[in-house]
Amino acid sequence: MSRTESNRKHFRPPFGHREALYHRALPARRSGPLYSAFSYPTKISPEAIALFISAHTKPGDTVFDGFAGSGTTGVAALLCEDPPLTLRAEAQRLGLGTQWGARNAVLYELGALGAFVGRTLTNPPDPLAFRKAAEDILRVAEAEDGWMYAAKNPEGRSGVIRHVVWSDVLECPTCRRETTLWDSSVSLDPARIASLFTCGRCALEAPLDKVERVTQETHDCLLGTSRTLRLRCIGRIYGSTGNKSWSRDATQQDISLLNRIEVESIPDTVPRVAMPWGDLYRRGYHAGITHLHHLYTRRNLIVFGRLWQRTASYNAEVRDALRFWLLSYNASHATIMTRVVAKSGQRDLTPTSAQPGVLYVSGLPVEKNLILGLRRKLSTIARAFAVTHGRKGRVEVRQESSCRIHLPDGSVDYVFTDPPFGGNIPYAEINFINEAWLGRQTNRAEEIIVSNAQNKSVSEYQRLLTIALSEVRRILKPTGMTTLVFHSASAEIWNALRGAYTDAGFHLDCAGILDKTQGSFKQVTTNGAVRGDPVLLLTKRAPPDTKSASPVWTIAERLRQEAALTNDPSERSAQRLFSRLVGHFLARHQPIPVDADSFYRWYEERCADELSEGASS
Ligand SMILES: C[S@@+](CC[C@H](N)C(=O)[O-])C[C@H]1O[C@@H](n2cnc3c(N)ncnc32)[C@H](O)[C@@H]1O
Numbered sequence: 335m336s337r338t339e340s341n342r343k344h345f346r347p348p349f350g351h352r353e354a355l356y357h358r359a360l361p362a363r364r365s366g367p368l369y370s371a372f373s374y375p376t377k378i379s380p381e382a383i384a385l386f387i388s389a390h391t392k393p394g395d396t397v398f399d400g401f402a403g404s405g406t407t408g409v410a411a412l413l414c415e416d417p418p419l420t421l422r423a424e425a426q427r428l429g430l431g432t433q434w435g436a437r438n439a440v441l442y443e444l445g446a447l448g449a450f451v452g453r454t455l456t457n458p459p460d461p462l463a464f465r466k467a468a469e470d471i472l473r474v475a476e477a478e479d480g481w482m483y484a485a486k487n488p489e490g491r492s493g494v495i496r497h498v499v500w501s502d503v504l505e506c507p508t509c510r511r512e513t514t515l516w517d518s519s520v521s522l523d524p525a526r527i528a529s530l531f532t533c534g535r536c537a538l539e540a541p542l543d544k545v546e547r548v549t550q551e552t553h554d555c556l557l558g559t560s561r562t563l564r565l566r567c568i569g570r571i572y573g574s575t576g577n578k579s580w581s582r583d584a585t586q587q588d589i590s591l592l593n594r595i596e597v598e599s600i601p602d603t604v605p606r607v608a609m610p611w612g613d614l615y616r617r618g619y620h621a622g623i624t625h626l627h628h629l630y631t632r633r634n635l636i637v638f639g640r641l642w643q644r645t646a647s648y649n650a651e652v653r654d655a656l657r658f659w660l661l662s663y664n665a666s667h668a669t670i671m672t673r674v675v676a677k678s679g680q681r682d683l684t685p686t687s688a689q690p691g692v693l694y695v696s697g698l699p700v701e702k703n704l705i706l707g708l709r710r711k712l713s714t715i716a717r718a719f720a721v722t723h724g725r726k727g728r729v730e731v732r733q734e735s736s737c738r739i740h741l742p743d744g745s746v747d748y749v750f751t752d753p754p755f756g757g758n759i760p761y762a763e764i765n766f767i768n769e770a771w772l773g774r775q776t777n778r779a780e781e782i783i784v785s786n787a788q789n790k791s792v793s794e795y796q797r798l799l800t801i802a803l804s805e806v807r808r809i810l811k812p813t814g815m816t817t818l819v820f821h822s823a824s825a826e827i828w829n830a831l832r833g834a835y836t837d838a839g840f841h842l843d844c845a846g847i848l849d850k851t852q853g854s855f856k857q858v859t860t861n862g863a864v865r866g867d868p869v870l871l872l873t874k875r876a877p878p879d880t881k882s883a884s885p886v887w888t889i890a891e892r893l894r895q896e897a898a899l900t901n902d903p904s905e906r907s908a909q910r911l912f913s914r915l916v917g918h919f920l921a922r923h924q925p926i927p928v929d930a931d932s933f934y935r936w937y938e939e940r941c942a943d944e945l946s947e948g949a950s951s
């Protein structure tokens with residue numbers, strides 16, 4: 335027996351599970367109704383979190399998450415009561431020795447949207463009552479507002495708009511001729527969006543960002559003032575008649591329909607609020623967008639506002655579930671942040687959602703048919719509610735800062751959490767659009783983030799994170815553990831995290847990898863582009879002596895060679911190796927010496943050296 339084999343045999347992790355959870359990369363499925371019900375930046379799969387909870391706790395225990403986002407840790411705690419077969423099988427495959435049964439959870443989330451989503455998903459109404467109410471709402475919307483999406487097919491037969499691709503209007507810098515972005519840059523069959531502008535009159539070719547967008551002055555009837563906005567016109571209309579899809583250019587009838595909508599009044603439910611722009615504001619594509627309603631076409635603003643109005647007549651539980659459903663579609667599919675992409679091998683452009691993590695408005699914004707889209711979304715949400723409804727475990731969600739946790743010392747058995755990763759994502763700014771409809775706000779002053787707009791440096795981020803993690807440590811039982819998921823390409827942010835948990839009194843027990851890009855538990859990764867988020871297991875114990883440091887590139891080379899010996903190709907990717915390197919230094923209580931960029935450069939050079947060594951030998 336080799337030395338490592340004998341070591342492994344004598345290795346006795348707590349609960350007998352640790353090696354399996356932290357030693358090999360753990361796949362985190364990004365699909366299924368619970369994951370897809372409500373998208374949230376950096377969301378983790380509930381099934382993956384359930385594996386951690388099931389292995390670190392027993393039935394009846396209390397789990398805490400201080401950065402709960404959309405409440406996935408709460409959903410995961412509920413899943414432990416009666417786990418789906420795939421989850422049972424995975425726990426068995428890993429040899430976790432799980433005792434299945436209901437766990438309770440307490441979740442803290444600063445954001446109004448996250449807290450609302452988490453609360454609704456973990457405490458939903460009867461899924462049948464929800465589905466009936468949603469179908470009633472869709473039926474009324476169809477009858478009263480369906481005309482706004484009416485359109486004829488190219489043969490003149492009645493049909494319905496599936497989506498409209500709008501287009502910015504550009505002015506040629508040389509001959510001043512106006513043309514649409516659609517006409518100058520889009521080609522179909524195969525679908526392509528060129529990054530060069532070509533003028534149809536003077537044949538000038540210029541990068542698109544050097545070509546001016548035409549603007550127009552309009553009257554804003556909600557504000558009672560005039561405003562300047564980008565001039566947009568219809569690029570193409572996509573519809574269906576019966577079960578046949580079609581697409582065509584705009585006709586006079588489509589313009590008449592828009593004129594009819596122009597005189598429809600805007601419902602009172604539409605929030606009249608200014609956009610509190612922060613880190614995500616861009617002078618170019620956000621020009622003229624000063625208020626929330628500027629992110630919608632008039633048609634979708636009216637349809638969405640009326641749908642929102644119709645939820646008001648239901649009891650609070652059903653109403654919140656209906657609003658959860660509307661918001662799950664709102665910011666990402668109902669606004670002008672919705673986009674088209676040119677996928678390789680496709681004849682036409684593919685409509686997709688808003689780009690996650692930014693508030694980007696493209697030059698070809700998409701206006702989707704909200705009634706059709708919400709009908710499709712309905713069954714995913716009803717299926718998610720059916721999983722979490724009526725479970726015995728209790729999940730309490732509080733919209734509060736985890737810098738002050740209202741729980742007694744030593745009252746929590748286990749913590750699973752993923753704190754904000756430095757300045758990667760300004761959650762409060764992104765979630766503002768949905769929060770405005772809810773009429774609830776996030777207190778940005780308490781947000782743990784690196785942000786220019788909020789004047790928060792890395793040291794302020796570290797200070798706030800230290801306070802929150804100290805609170806987390808305080809409420810943990812003496813033997814309680816914390817699993818913390820984190821991702822950053824910056825050594826400075828990694829060191830801020832390390833400083834925060836060390837100053838909070840935590841000790842890093844071991845580090846693993848959560849592979850959020852995996853399609854399923856069983857799927858084997860085949861390409862090198864796999865990203866893995868490091869997972870840290872923290873304990874309340876005092877840290878043992880620091881082991882001696884080796885130069886970074888010696889360690890990098892050793893990790894590279896170890897990875898070369900595994901038969902898992904994803905272990906050999908630069909991204910995965912950087913995560914392993916981060917884990918190595920954290921486990922030794924040492925600062926992270928390099929950023930991902932320098933590491934990737936070293937990695938490319940090493941691979942190139944190796945190739946040339948191979949070729950010359
Ligand atoms: C990485 S996300 C968590 C995502 C979550 N795991 C999920 O699956 O949806 C981090 C969250 O921390 C929240 N946050 C930031 N500062 C906070 C604070 N002081 N207290 C509590 N939550 C905070 C952000 O609003 C954000 O939702």
Ligand SMILES: [Zn+2]
Binds near residue numbers: 510534538
């Ligand atoms: Zn020109």
